[in-house]
Structures are given as structure tokens and as C-alpha cells.
Amino acid sequence: MNVGRIGGLLSRHLYLYQRSFARMLEIFYWPFLDLVVWGFITMYLKDAGVSLHGAVAFFLGALILWDVLFRAQQGVAVSFLEEMWSRNLMNLFASPLTVGEYLVSTMIMSILKVTAVASLMMVFAWVFYSYDMLKIGFSLLPFILNLVLSGWIIGVLTTSIIMRFGQQAEVLAWGMVFLFQPISCVFYPLEVLPSWLQSIAWMVPPAHIFEGMRAVLVDGILPVTHIIWATGLNLFFLVAIVAWFYHTFNVCKEKGMLVRVGE
Amino acid sequence: MSNPIVQVRNLTKRFGDFTAVDNISFDIHKGEILGLLGPNGAGKTTTIHMLLGLITPSSGTIHMFGLDLAQHRETILQQVNFSSTYISMPFSLTVEENLKVVARLYSVKNMQQQVDSIIEKLEMEDIRTRLTRKLSSGQMSRLTLAKALMTEPKVLFLDEPTASLDPDIVDKIKAFLKEYQRNAGLSILYTSHNMREMEEMSNRIIFLQHGQIVAEGTADQIVQRYAQRDLEEVFLKLAREPKAQ
Numbered sequence: 001m002n003v004g005r006i007g008g009l010l011s012r013h014l015y016l017y018q019r020s021f022a023r024m025l026e027i028f029y030w031p032f033l034d035l036v037v038w039g040f041i042t043m044y045l046k047d048a049g050v051s052l053h054g055a056v057a058f059f060l061g062a063l064i065l066w067d068v069l070f071r072a073q074q075g076v077a078v079s080f081l082e083e084m085w086s087r088n089l090m091n092l093f094a095s096p097l098t099v100g101e102y103l104v105s106t107m108i109m110s111i112l113k114v115t116a117v118a119s120l121m122m123v124f125a126w127v128f129y130s131y132d133m134l135k136i137g138f139s140l141l142p143f144i145l146n147l148v149l150s151g152w153i154i155g156v157l158t159t160s161i162i163m164r165f166g167q168q169a170e171v172l173a174w175g176m177v178f179l180f181q182p183i184s185c186v187f188y189p190l191e192v193l194p195s196w197l198q199s200i201a202w203m204v205p206p207a208h209i210f211e212g213m214r215a216v217l218v219d220g221i222l223p224v225t226h227i228i229w230a231t232g233l234n235l236f237f238l239v240a241i242v243a244w245f246y247h248t249f250n251v252c253k254e255k256g257m258l259v260r261v262g263e
Numbered sequence: 264m265s266n267p268i269v270q271v272r273n274l275t276k277r278f279g280d281f282t283a284v285d286n287i288s289f290d291i292h293k294g295e296i297l298g299l300l301g302p303n304g305a306g307k308t309t310t311i312h313m314l315l316g317l318i319t320p321s322s323g324t325i326h327m328f329g330l331d332l333a334q335h336r337e338t339i340l341q342q343v344n345f346s347s348t349y350i351s352m353p354f355s356l357t358v359e360e361n362l363k364v365v366a367r368l369y370s371v372k373n374m375q376q377q378v379d380s381i382i383e384k385l386e387m388e389d390i391r392t393r394l395t396r397k398l399s400s401g402q403m404s405r406l407t408l409a410k411a412l413m414t415e416p417k418v419l420f421l422d423e424p425t426a427s428l429d430p431d432i433v434d435k436i437k438a439f440l441k442e443y444q445r446n447a448g449l450s451i452l453y454t455s456h457n458m459r460e461m462e463e464m465s466n467r468i469i470f471l472q473h474g475q476i477v478a479e480g481t482a483d484q485i486v487q488r489y490a491q492r493d494l495e496e497v498f499l500k501l502a503r504e505p506k507a508q
């Protein structure tokens with residue numbers, strides 16, 4: 001791993017973000033709107049007397065954590081799209097940059113995005129709805145770390161598919177993560193799913209995280225079992241998906257697709 | 264003759280039933296400009312992509328600096344670069360920013376000094392802070408050439424570097440390249456459809472047709488061998504020959 005090369009690729013994205021209005025919107029505008037809408041829904045539920053323990057924390061906390069997952073995934077997948085749109089993949093992969101260094105730089109990019117978006121959302125939630133997410137305390141840390149890992153897994157999966165199938169698959173950069181939303185049980189407990197779907201959901205790391213978050217809110221204790229399951233599953237899927245990315249990259253080189261991605 | 268810097272042996276690339284490059288072998292020596300000539304679809308670009316490690320060969324070997332590209336990709340690509348009219352660079356970055364990113368990817372020492380130097384050499388001072396999307400095709404060619412030369416490569420692959428450029432810019436780029444190549448002792452693989460340019464630039468020419476090498480030598484040797492008036496006539500004769508079954 002060459003830190004200079006990772007920094008080089010990272011600087012390419014930072015140059016881009018500092019002058020791109022559209023990319024800044026991605027960090028400020030959409031998360032803010034999400035928060036406003038869900039904030040009002042939460043207030044409505046409270047006013048309507050819906051009995052839900054910690055309604056604000058349930059929805060706003062879940063929304064902020066969902067955005068951690070979403071932005072972590074986008075940090076990886078959209079970074080690849082940026083290279084595809086600017087027909088820069090040839091420049092990158094004809095340089096000494098390795099596949100591993102490429103992946104690490106997109107993962108660092110995703111951490112920067114997550115940090116920016118999550119910080120802003122926490123501030124907005126506190127200012128507009130008096131919701132202090134940091135009250136969850138240290139339990140928040142393993143939740144966030146695991147959601148970032150899950151985001152990377154979905155991001156690398158998405159990138160592999162886009163690399164293999166080209167521009168026609170680019171919509172997955174925004175859509176793929178939502179495929180996992182129903183079984184991640186972001187806004188409702190896992191027990192509301194039909195039993196056959198519950199079995200699948202238990203294999204999805206974010207489901208353990210959101211279940212864990214609700215357990216902290218309801219019982220006030222850190223659900224260690226959920227954290228262990230989420231971490232174990234994440235590490236397993238991360239190793240598998242990175243191996244698959246390397247395989248797809250080699251297939252694309254064999255089929256001559258790497259030089260045609262984006263055409 | 265010295266050991267070749269680039270040594271290609273029995274290189275073949277098949278895409279399904281189609282053979283893009285068919286068992287070609289050639290060497291490039293230090294300080295040599297080797298012209299790769301051939302009609303569209305002859306396998307020139309596929310060959311360059313294999314030399315850059317962007318396409319995996321079906322069979323055959325590529326050695327550069329005595330090392331196998333398949334096993335020493337990083338070490339080799341550190342000393343190699345390429346430029347083409349058909350490549351691009353991130354549009355939303357300025358010329359200088361793009362060059363800095365490339366410098367970091369190639370671990371260029373004294374980055375700012377190198378960037379300033381190549382900008383001066385290629386007379387790009389007026390477009391230094393311009394966004395890449397606002398460059399003309401001539402300026403874009405200069406930028407891709409700058410990114411290739413800034414890393415001080417020992418081997419340079421130039422895939423039609425002057426295609427679709429006006430004669431004034433072509434002349435400037437050729438003059439710059441020749442001088443740079445002479446001073447740096449650079450080895451270049453050069454593709455072009457312009458026969459005069461090919462004669463002018465190359466020490467030796469390889470003619471590719473249907474993925475195979477059908478002629479090799481200096482421009483004069485090839486013209487004499489095929490008893491034609493110039494390289495353009497040789498090109499037309501060879502390019503119109505049907506593929507042997």
C-alpha cells in the first residue's frame with residue numbers, strides 16, 4: 001500500500017467537492033430535507049398520541065444511522081462513477097495505483113462523507129427537534145462503525161456490478177442500498193417481518209444494528225450479541241465482496257471492458 | 264545492440280472468436296521511437312492497452328526493463344506513461360490540479376517544481392487554472408501529454424497523439440516530442456494514421472494488419488520491399504489485402 005497514491009486519488013475527489021455545487025447538495029440538502037420530513041412525522045405521531053417509546057429517538061436516530069449507511073455506500077460507489085463519467089479509469093489503472101489502494105481511497109472518501117453528513121444531521125436534529133443523538137453514548141460508536149462497514153460492502157458490490165455491466169448499471173449507485181432497507185428494519189422492529197423474511201434479515205448486518213439501537217433506547221443497555229453478530233457478518237461479507245471485486249476487475253481486464261467502461 | 268527496454272513475445276489477444284492481436288513479437292530499444300502502423304481495428308490500441316496492463320493477454324509475454332509485466336506491474340508502470348487524443352482527464356479539475364493528482368499517483372518528487380516545469384515547457388501557463396472541461400482539443404492534447412511526460416517515464420506509449428488536431432498544434436507537439444525524446448533518451452511506441460508523421464517520427468515501423476505483423480523495418484525499407492512510392496501507398500496496399508484464411 002502506497003499512502004502517497006491513496007492520498008493522490010483522495011485529493012482528486014477533494015478538488016472536485018470544493019467547487020461542485022451538486023456534490024455539496026448531496027452533503028447538505030438531501031440529509032437536511034430527510035430530517036425535516038421525518039422530524040414532522042415524528043411530531044405528528046407524538047401529537048396524535050401514538051404510544052411509541054421514545055418516538056423521536058426511534059425515527060430520528062434511525063434516520064441518522066440510515067444516512068451513515070447510505071453515505072458510506074455512496075462514498076465508494078459514486079467515487080467510481082466520478083471516474084467513469086470523466087473517463088479517468090484508464091489513467092488510474094495504467095498508473096502504479098493498485099486495486100487495493102483504489103478501494104482504500106474510496107473507503108476513506110466514504111468516511112469523510114459520513115463524518116460530514118452525520119455531524120450535520122446531528123446538529124440539525126438537536127437545533128430543530130431538541131434531539132441529542134449523542135445521549136446514546138458510547139454504544140453509538142460500534143453502531144456507526146458497523147454501518148460504515150455495511151456501506152462499504154454494498155458500495156463495493158455496486159461498483160463491481162457497474163464495472164462489469166457499464167453505464168446501464170449506474171442507477172444502482174443510488175438504488176442498490178434501498179434493496180437492503182426493508183430487511184435492515186431501519187424504522188420498525190424485525191418482528192414485524194414475516195417469519196421467512198426474518199430469517200433472511202438476521203443475515204443482514206444492519207438489521208442487527210437497528211435492532212441494537214432500539215434495544216439501547218428501550219432497555220438502556222448495549223446489546224452485545226447484536227454487535228458481535230453485526231461485526232462478524234460484516235467482516236465475512238467484506239472479505240467476500242472485496243475478493244469478488246478483485247475477480248470482477250480481472251474478468252474486466254480479460255474481456256477488455258476496463259478500457260470501455262463508461263462508453 | 265543494447266538489451267531491449269520493451270520485449271514483447273508471441274502476444275495474442277482473443278475476444279471470444281475474434282483475434283484482435285495475433286502472435287506478435289517486437290522489441291523497443293532505449294531511445295528508440297517505434298511506429299505502430301495499421302488500419303482501424305488492426306490491433307494497435309489493444310496492443311498498447313496490453314502493454315499498460317489494462318487488458319490481460321490471452322497468451323504471450325511482455326517484459327519491460329527485464330521484468331515481467333504480469334508479475335511486476337507497479338515497478339514497471341512507475342516508469343511508463345501514455346497519452347492519447349482519445350483519453351480524458353477529470354473535467355471539474357483545473358489543469359494544475361489534474362497534474363498534481365497524477366504527480367501523487369506516480370510519487371513524483373518535488374511535485375510543485377515538476378508541475379511548474381512541464382507547464383512552462385508545454386506553454387500552458389495561460390490555462391494553468393482553467394477547468395479541464397473548458398479546454399480546446401489542442402489544449403487537452405497538451406494536458407494529456409503533460410501528464411505523461413511530467414512523471415519522467417522511460418517508456419512512453421502515444422496512441423494517435425495528434426489525431427484531429429490542427430497542423431500548427433501537430434507541428435508544435437511533434438517538435439516538442441522529438442526534442443524531449445532526444446534529451447531524455449526516452450523510448451516511444453507511437454501510433455498514427457498520418458504516414459508523413461510516422462516517417463518523420465519513427466526510427467522503425469511495424470505494420471499491423473488483422474492483428475498480425477505484416478511488415479517491419481525503417482520507412483524506406485518497407486517502401487522498397489513493397490515497391491511503392493511512399494508509405495501511404497504501402498498502407499493502402501496492405502490495408503486493402505483481405506485476411507488470409
